[in-house]
Amino acid sequence: VLRDRSQKQEEKERVRLTLLGAALSLSASHGFASLGLREVARAAQIAPTSFYRHFADMVDIGRALVEEYVGPLLRELGHGVDPGDAHASALVLAQGVLTAVEAQPELVRFLVAERAGALEFLRKPLDGELRALATALHGSADTAQLAVAVLLDGLARALDLAPSERNAERERLMRALTMVLAHD
Amino acid sequence: VLRDRSQKQEEKERVRLTLLGAALSLSASHGFASLGLREVARAAQIAPTSFYRHFADMVDIGRALVEEYVGPLLRELGHGVDPGDAHASALVLAQGVLTAVEAQPELVRFLVAERAGALEFLRKPLDGELRALATALHGSADTAQLAVAVLLDGLARALDLAPSERNAERERLMRALTMVLAHD
DNA sequence: TGTACATCAGTGAACGCGCGTTCACTGATGTAC
DNA sequence: TGTACATCAGTGAACGCGCGTTCACTGATGTAC
Numbered sequence: 001v002l003r004d005r006s007q008k009q010e011e012k013e014r015v016r017l018t019l020l021g022a023a024l025s026l027s028a029s030h031g032f033a034s035l036g037l038r039e040v041a042r043a044a045q046i047a048p049t050s051f052y053r054h055f056a057d058m059v060d061i062g063r064a065l066v067e068e069y070v071g072p073l074l075r076e077l078g079h080g081v082d083p084g085d086a087h088a089s090a091l092v093l094a095q096g097v098l099t100a101v102e103a104q105p106e107l108v109r110f111l112v113a114e115r116a117g118a119l120e121f122l123r124k125p126l127d128g129e130l131r132a133l134a135t136a137l138h139g140s141a142d143t144a145q146l147a148v149a150v151l152l153d154g155l156a157r158a159l160d161l162a163p164s165e166r167n168a169e170r171e172r173l174m175r176a177l178t179m180v181l182a183h184d
Numbered sequence: 185v186l187r188d189r190s191q192k193q194e195e196k197e198r199v200r201l202t203l204l205g206a207a208l209s210l211s212a213s214h215g216f217a218s219l220g221l222r223e224v225a226r227a228a229q230i231a232p233t234s235f236y237r238h239f240a241d242m243v244d245i246g247r248a249l250v251e252e253y254v255g256p257l258l259r260e261l262g263h264g265v266d267p268g269d270a271h272a273s274a275l276v277l278a279q280g281v282l283t284a285v286e287a288q289p290e291l292v293r294f295l296v297a298e299r300a301g302a303l304e305f306l307r308k309p310l311d312g313e314l315r316a317l318a319t320a321l322h323g324s325a326d327t328a329q330l331a332v333a334v335l336l337d338g339l340a341r342a343l344d345l346a347p348s349e350r351n352a353e354r355e356r357l358m359r360a361l362t363m364v365l366a367h368d
Numbered sequence: 369t370g371t372a373c374a375t376c377a378g379t380g381a382a383c384g385c386g387c388g389t390t391c392a393c394t395g396a397t398g399t400a401c
Numbered sequence: 402t403g404t405a406c407a408t409c410a411g412t413g414a415a416c417g418c419g420c421g422t423t424c425a426c427t428g429a430t431g432t433a434c
Contacts, residue, residue, distance in 0.1 A: 027302065028302055029302060030217050031215055031216075031217035031301055031302040031303060033214050033217055033218040034215065034218040112300040113297075113300050113301045115340075116296040116297050116299070116300045116301075116340050117215055117297045117301065118211065118214050118215040118297055119214065119215060127344075142356055142359070142360070145356075146334070149333060149334060150330070150333060150334075152337070153333035153336070156299075156300050160311075172326055172329075176326070176330050179363075179364075180363075
């Protein structure tokens with residue numbers, strides 16, 4: 001028979017996710033590089049020493065954020081893109097950008113900040129995730145790369161817009177992506 | 185008669201520039217948000233308390249970096265751009281990006297990192313500087329904005345490239361900028 | 369089923385250390401007359 | 402020109418505080434038989 005995940009394992013996973021969420025939220029407010037282990041533990045309401053039951057150090061939790069949060073976000077963003085249909089793809093992507101910003105602003109801030117940030121151990125894996133997205137967008141590597149640049153700029157821009165300005169940003173983004181993806 | 189700048193003033197300015205350079209260099213290595221006042225003073229070889237003779241706090245020195253270093257860099261980048269000639273402008277800009285990365289990599293890292301970063305007091309003035317650059321690039325606001333996004337992506341990308349790969353990046357960037365600026 | 373043992377997430381105390389900031393002081397330079 | 406005073410960049414001592422990390426321990430849960 002299949003054994004259920006034990007209560008112990010479930011509780012541990014729950015605490016782990018709380019830590020990841022706390023790190024994400026604090027990153028969005030003052031940057032991952034400035035986070036402290038005690039600060040994250042405090043936000044997750046556990047003792048500082050308990051942090052070590054889940055992650056080796058702050059580098060470890062940073063890598064986990066990229067793999068477990070940014071990765072899925074970008075895969076979802078790439079869903080529904082048809083490399084053969086520039087207009088449809090632009091529409092899907094522009095909407096996806098705005099949806100991501102509304103649903104997970106802290107995660108989006110983490111992505112755009114750390115992909116350009118000073119910490120190589122975050123920048124490099126984030127670049128890897130973005131390359132994976134690029135291959136899903138267009139057959140030409142240059143075009144795909146350019147589209148990703150436009151997407152990232154749209155994400156960063158939308159983050160700082162008031163909700164009332166976001167519709168206009170979605171339209172702008174759609175036009176920009178159409179131009180890039182339909183370019184021959 | 186005009187009075188010379190006194191020795192005192194000259195020496196103070198020299199120390200001030202050393203502090204700014206130290207802050208820039210340390211920002212590039214682990215992010216402005218994580219900098220400490222004592223850390224910057226140490227790198228500038230002055231006592232921690234002397235920092236206060238030049239800046240009120242870390243926020244103050246951050247703003248000075250944007251105004252006194254990033255501003256001039258972007259103005260130089262915009263020099264020689266002719267809004268009426270997409271090809272010529274793309275060439276000048278692509279070359280300018282690569283030159284900036286080679287001549288002042290730490291400043292470029294500061295720019296791309298903090299313009300997307302979590303610290304609003306840096307992000308906002310950096311956005312202002314970038315808007316000023318945009319107006320110099322093209323008559324259409326949307327096109328200019330897109331060109332700036334491509335420029336920033338090129339800066340971030342070139343920073344992480346080996347010198348041998350940078351010529352190819354300049355060509356790619358030139359094609360991308362030409363497409364964006366010549367779009368009708 | 370009951371019992372003895374193993375596992376391990378969470379903890380509090382403790383450590384040495386670097387932090388930002390204040391304070392009073394020094395001494396070279398600048399100003400007034 | 403000389404003299405008395407003002408300015409102020411730089412400093413070292415001191416402060417209370419939060420940091421990352423270690424350690425030994427607790428107690429609930431899981432496993433073996």
